[in-house]
Amino acid sequence: MSAFGAALKRELLVLWRSPAEMINPLFFFVMVISLFPLAISPKPEVLAVIAPGVLWVAALLAVMLSLDGLFRRDQESGVLELLLTAPVMAVVPVTAKLLAHWLLTGLPLVLVSPVLAHMLQLPNAVLGTVMLSLLLGTPALTIIGAIGAALTVGLNRGGILLAVLVLPLYIPVLIFGAGVIRAAAEGGAVNGILAILGALLALTASLGPLAVSAGLKISSGN
Amino acid sequence: MSDADTRLTLEQLHCERDDRVLFRGLSLTARAGEIWQITGANGAGKTTLLRILVGLHGFYDGGRHWWQPDWQRELLYLGHQPGVREELSPLENLDYACALNAQGGDAMAGLKAVGLQGFEDVPAAHLSAGQKRRIALARLWLAPKAIWVLDEPYTAIDQDGVAQLDARIQQAAEAGTLVIYTSHHQVGEGVRRLHLAKGRAEVLS
Amino acid sequence: MLGSPRYFYTFSSSVLPWLTPIALVTLLAGLVWGLGFAPSDYQQGNSYRIIFIHVPASSGALMGYMALGVAGLVAVVWRMKMAEVMLKAIAPFGAALAAISLVTGALWGKPTWGTYWQWDARMTSMLILLFMYVGVIALQNVIRDPRQAARAAGLLAMVGVINVIIVKYSVEWVQTLHQGSTLKLFGESTINPAMKYPLLISMLGLWLLYAVNVLMRARTEVMWRERRSKWVAKLVTRPEKGEQ
Numbered sequence: 001m002s003a004f005g006a007a008l009k010r011e012l013l014v015l016w017r018s019p020a021e022m023i024n025p026l027f028f029f030v031m032v033i034s035l036f037p038l039a040i041s042p043k044p045e046v047l048a049v050i051a052p053g054v055l056w057v058a059a060l061l062a063v064m065l066s067l068d069g070l071f072r073r074d075q076e077s078g079v080l081e082l083l084l085t086a087p088v089m090a091v092v093p094v095t096a097k098l099l100a101h102w103l104l105t106g107l108p109l110v111l112v113s114p115v116l117a118h119m120l121q122l123p124n125a126v127l128g129t130v131m132l133s134l135l136l137g138t139p140a141l142t143i144i145g146a147i148g149a150a151l152t153v154g155l156n157r158g159g160i161l162l163a164v165l166v167l168p169l170y171i172p173v174l175i176f177g178a179g180v181i182r183a184a185a186e187g188g189a190v191n192g193i194l195a196i197l198g199a200l201l202a203l204t205a206s207l208g209p210l211a212v213s214a215g216l217k218i219s220s221g222n
Numbered sequence: 223m224s225d226a227d228t229r230l231t232l233e234q235l236h237c238e239r240d241d242r243v244l245f246r247g248l249s250l251t252a253r254a255g256e257i258w259q260i261t262g263a264n265g266a267g268k269t270t271l272l273r274i275l276v277g278l279h280g281f282y283d284g285g286r287h288w289w290q291p292d293w294q295r296e297l298l299y300l301g302h303q304p305g306v307r308e309e310l311s312p313l314e315n316l317d318y319a320c321a322l323n324a325q326g327g328d329a330m331a332g333l334k335a336v337g338l339q340g341f342e343d344v345p346a347a348h349l350s351a352g353q354k355r356r357i358a359l360a361r362l363w364l365a366p367k368a369i370w371v372l373d374e375p376y377t378a379i380d381q382d383g384v385a386q387l388d389a390r391i392q393q394a395a396e397a398g399t400l401v402i403y404t405s406h407h408q409v410g411e412g413v414r415r416l417h418l419a420k421g422r423a424e425v426l427s
Numbered sequence: 428m429l430g431s432p433r434y435f436y437t438f439s440s441s442v443l444p445w446l447t448p449i450a451l452v453t454l455l456a457g458l459v460w461g462l463g464f465a466p467s468d469y470q471q472g473n474s475y476r477i478i479f480i481h482v483p484a485s486s487g488a489l490m491g492y493m494a495l496g497v498a499g500l501v502a503v504v505w506r507m508k509m510a511e512v513m514l515k516a517i518a519p520f521g522a523a524l525a526a527i528s529l530v531t532g533a534l535w536g537k538p539t540w541g542t543y544w545q546w547d548a549r550m551t552s553m554l555i556l557l558f559m560y561v562g563v564i565a566l567q568n569v570i571r572d573p574r575q576a577a578r579a580a581g582l583l584a585m586v587g588v589i590n591v592i593i594v595k596y597s598v599e600w601v602q603t604l605h606q607g608s609t610l611k612l613f614g615e616s617t618i619n620p621a622m623k624y625p626l627l628i629s630m631l632g633l634w635l636l637y638a639v640n641v642l643m644r645a646r647t648e649v650m651w652r653e654r655r656s657k658w659v660a661k662l663v664t665r666p667e668k669g670e671q
Contacts, residue, residue, distance in 0.1 A: 006321030010314065017309040017345070078303025085276045086322035087294040093322060147586055151579045155569055164565050165583060168558040169590050175597040200593070211586055214503060218578045221273065222280035238655075240571065280506075281574050 003086075007093040011100035025066040025105045026112065032058040033116050044121040051120035052181035055130065056137075059109050059177075060170055063138055066105045067145040068162055070097070071153040071216065080153070084220055090213040098146055098209060106138035122185060129184035129194075136197040137177040143208035144169045150215030173200055227253040229369060229400040230275070233285035235423075237270060243421035244270055248284070250416065250425055254368070257395045257409055258402040262418035268404040269302050271418065272373050275402065288369075295324060296368035300375060304358040308347035312338050312357045315346060319361060327364030335363040337383070352378040362390055370394065372403040430509055432649045433658050439642045450639050454632025457483075461625035468622075474538040479626060481531035483633040484524045485549070488556055489591075491521025491637065495563060496588030499581030509645075511577035512652070514584065515567060516644035520637055522560035528553050548599045555594050559587045573652060 015022055036054045037047055074080045083093050113134050114127040122130065148166035155161065180193040228251055235248040244267030252258055260268050273279035274286060276299045290296075306315045316329045333342050336356040346354055355378050362370070370391075376384055384407065391401050391409050403409075415426040461479030468475040495517050501510035532550050533543040544550070563580045570576035653659045 003321050003324070006318060010310070010318040013314060014307055014309045073307065076303065077307055078301045078305035079307060081273075081278055081299070081301040081303070082305040082319055083322060084278055085294065085297060085299045087292065087297075087324055088322055144586075147582075151566060151583060152569075161565060161569060164558075165562040168555050168562060168594075169586060171555055172590070172593040172597040175601055179601065203589075207589075211582060215579070215582055218503075218575060218582060220278050221572070221575060222278065222578075281572065 003088045004092050004096055007096035008100055011097045012104065015100060015104045021066070021069065022104045022108075025062040026108045028065060029058050029062040029109050030112065030116065032061065033120065037120070047121040048123075048185065051117060051122045052130075052178040052185065054120060055113060055117060055134075055181065056174055056178040059113070059134055059138060060141055060174055062109060063106060063141040064145050064163060064166055064170070065159075066101070067142065067149045067166075068159055070101060070146055070149040075153050075219075080216065080220065084217060090216060091209045094146075094213050094216070095209045098143055098212070101146075102139050102142045106142050109138060110134040117181075122181070126181060126184045129190055130181055132194060133177045133180045133197060136194065136201050137173050140173050140197075140201045140204040140208075141170060143204045143212070144173070146212045147208065147215055150212045150219060153216065153219045173197070176200065225253075227255070229254050229289050230402075231285070231287045233287075235271075235274070235282060235284040235286060237267065237274065237279075237282040239267070239270060245418055245423040246421055248423040252400055252402065252414075254398045254400050255395050256400055257391060257413045258400075259408060259413050259415045260402065260404045260418065261406060261415060266418040268418060269373055272299075272301075272371055272402070272404060276371050293369065297371065298323070298325070298361060298367040298369065299371045300358050300361070300373060302373045304354045306346050306354045306357050309345060311343045311345055312349070312353075312360075313342040315357050316360055319358075320364065323361075325361060325365050325367065329360070329364070332360035332363040333357070336360045336386075350378075352380060352383070355379060356383065359387065362387075362394070366394065366397065366399065368399060370399055370401045370403070372401070374404055376405050376407050430507055432508060432512070432653050433656075435509055435512075436646060436649055436658075439646050443639065443642055446635065446642070447639050450632060450635030452632075453628060454636055457625050457627075457629030457632045461622070461629055465622050465625050466619065471539060474535065475622075477531050477535045478622075479629045481528060481535060482626060483630040484528040484531060485553060486630055487633050487637050488521050488525035488528055488553065488560075490634070491517055491524065492556060492559065492584070492591060493588060495521070495581075495584040499584035499588075502578055502581040503585065506578075508574075508652075510581070511574055512645050512648045513641070514563075514577045514580050515573075515648050516641045518560060518564050518567070518580070519644070520640045522557065522564060524633075524637070525553055525557040525560055529557065548595075548602050551598045552591075552595050555598075556591060559590065563587065573648075 033054055036050065040046060040050065071080060074083070084090055086093075110131055113130050117127050117130045118124070145162070145166050148162045148169075151165065152162050176193055176197050180190050180197065183193055184190045230250075230252040232248055232250050234246075236246045237244045248271075260271060262268050270279055274282050276297060277294070305319065306312075310318070312333055313329055316332065319325070320327070320329065330342065333339060336359050338353060338356055338360065341349065341353065346357065349357075355375075359375060359379075375387060379387065388409050391403070395401055401409075408415075413427070417424050417426050458479055462476050465476070465479075467473045495514060498510045498513040498517060501507050502514060529550065532553065536545055536550075537543050563584055566583055567576045567580045570579055650659055650662075
């Protein structure tokens with residue numbers, strides 16, 4: 001099996017066997033979203049206005065929190081050293097890890113998002129755009145966040161520091177992700193904005209894994 | 223000096239950490255078939271030295287030269303932690319390590335050699351510290367590599383295991399592998415020894 | 428050229444004695460001219476005068492982050508020690524300038540917009556720039572090994588520079604989505620030369636001051652890093668003029 005295939009299989013297995021890490025981000029996503037109608041107002045007209053932002057902020061935080069442990073266990077158990085001393089370029093297993101992580105933590109958010117969007121009183125016609133925006137946006141969030149996770153892996157105080165590093169980097173994705181839903185809800189054109197989201201994903205997917213690998217090397221002492 | 227057997231040359235290696243000189247002026251030549259034991263008190267810098275050798279630690283002065291540019295293909299490195307994830311079985315852990323390191327060989331036979339037969343599909347979480355270490359050690363019985371760098375390979379290993387590991391290391395060295403390891407345990411006769419203490423690095427034998 | 432810490436120290440010793448007064452005099456001249464003598468604006472009266480602080484601070488903060496990104500690239504890719512030192516030296520002053528830019532922007536906003544804060548494109552971008560400075564500084568502070576800290580911050584700054592550019596466009600895009608409410612503080616760049624020259628001079632002065640600050644911080648950092656070397660020991664035990 002190729003190194004990438006073996007690494008992908010391994011990452012999926014590891015996550016699959018620690019279901020809490022997989023499911024908690026999803027619960028977090030749902031719970032945070034259910035706070036807003038309670039805290040702001042359950043009125044449909046209010047919810048429909050804040051819904052795009054709420055969905056996106058909740059998704060962003062769920063992805064970010066799920067990343068705190070992305071490399072930590074591998075670091076503590078010595079797997080990271082194995083990965084960094086291997087003859088295969090570190091980007092290969094790193095990319096596999098990011099892909100697996102997004103498939104099992106990011107994709108579920110995309111899949112439940114129409115239900116939550118409906119609960120937030122967004123019109124049905126918009127639900128497709130909601131899913132599409134998260135489908136393009138959450139992988140970018142995973143990759144960008146992983147850069148922060150790689151730089152803080154040895155520090156044992158991840159959480160809040162990771163947020164300080166990563167949140168400013170999330171802003172463009174947040175703006176266009178929430179923006180496209182809002183545009184759709186107002187009946188505007190969405191294709192152009194989706195194309196921008198796609199471009200952001202392409203940029204992060206092409207450069208991100210390199211930055212993550214470089215970050216891991218720096219954290220290891222290089 | 224640089225004959226065909228030379229595998230590793232260190233020139234005036236110097237490393238400081240947290241305001242302390244771990245070692246300075248460390249020069250040596252290690253050849254194929256040699257066994258190098260690195261000793262020193264806790265915190266003397268043994269692990270850091272090994273991490274420098276395998277390219278994990280880059281903050282040092284001086285030179286570290288392996289004999290060929292793609293030396294990583296020929297490296298078998300076992301770190302301070304065994305590199306075993308508890309969610310995975312011994313076989314899955316081993317497969318991953320081998321896939322990354324392009325190391326061939328029969329994984330089952332390797333596990334059998336380290337006495338993990340019958341445990342190959344048990345999640346590593348259920349295994350003892352010694353058994354986890356053995357998962358990592360199983361790679362020593364797979365396809366041969368030209369350099370072994372082993373950080374405390376004897377940790378948590380029982381008496382029989384120690385004898386078996388001694389034999390395996392000597393066997394590999396006879397077949398031309400350069401073995402560098404840290405431990406207070408001496409593999410056997412004719413082992414070269416590097417001692418780290420108070421910022422000095424001495425080749426004792 | 429400045430790759431060697433020791434050379435840098437000697438070089439900066441010869442530059443600082445004349446660069447520091449030039450920076451201070453330039454900045455002072457620009458500010459006095461701008462605040463005291465430039466004509467008042469026909470629309471905004473005297474309140475516009477805060478631009479003589481606000482605009483130089485904003486441009487300094489932005490340039491500082493770009494410089495961080497360049498230093499990051501050099502430190503991460505070419506592993507140059509002086510670039511690592513620069514990463515530590517550039518960040519604090521830049522963060523302070525971003526904060527000054529926000530405060531002066533808010534003070535200016537009150538008479539102009541009727542509120543201290545508006546989510547206008549420039550102010551929002553500057554806020555995010557401040558966040559990114561905070562990230563770089565926070566990361567440097569938690570990593571114990573100074574070289575590792577600098578390289579980690581360097582990688583973050585490289586990613587950050589790309590982000591700064593994208594943030595600028597995305598924030599502007601949000602503005603177009605919610606039309607109205609934004610009042611352009613300048614018309615189409617038809618600034619009176621009597622205002623432009625003092626502005627340019629204050630800007631130059633602040634940049635020079637920034638450079639002075641970076642050099643001074645870098646000297647301290649170099650000394651700290653090389654504290655066990657002979658040349659630093661010599662310097663500290665025989666603090667004479669003109670370190671050779």
